[in-house]
Amino acid sequence: MSRKKTSPDWSGDPDLPAARARLSLVASPGTADVLVGLLSAARTDLLDAGDVLHAAQLPPLDRQHPEVARALKRAAKGKPLSPALLVRGDLAAGRALFVADGHATASACCHLGPDTPLACRVVELPAMPL
Template identity: 35%
Template sequence: MPQTKWKDEPDEHDYPAAADYLALLADRATVDHLTAQLRSAPILHKKAKDILRAARLQLLPADNPHVQADLDKIENGKALAPILLVRGDLESDVALQIADGYHRVCASYHTDENTDIPTKIASWK
């Protein structure tokens, strides 16, 4: 399996997708605030294994259709979009939220759990 390539910035459609997910967790004003933070956040690199652990999410299997589609992109040398995250809170036991890119994180993990994934991170506070 070739090394995962990453785009420099998320795709434009990733922000509304993140907002749709976050709207299940927060009110519209909070979602708008988080989305604005994500748009302006710098790219930070985090490992797939750490993202999944902090989000308390299971690794999806490689045969999941969406993970497989991203694995096919990796195999064909196509770059994946960075992941959009909302920071958790250790003190209040709130997990990291993968606002957009769960399948991309899983695909990257299947190729190498230690690969640095470009992310943008917003905070609830």
């Protein structure tokens, strides 16, 4: 007997302040602000959480990690989750996908099952000095 698989509720607002904080650690404040503006306006798509973590060269966090556990509880209760905020990598430049926010949420999706989608906003790194 197969169990009915439901996707988490992705109506939560993106955590743009968290994304800005992480981006400002790897880019100039001006570039971080531009990327946050792009992420704010970007379309939300559903992607495979495992693929996102693989492209970012990140392992899934353990289900006991506090943020993962919180996301799993929210999903189980039907409460909205925030989309992951991503800056596209560049294979030719050797730059992995950057997860500005959502590593724990992507990990939670991996723990929910292999076919659980992850809501993501993906933007390109603008052609400007870092």
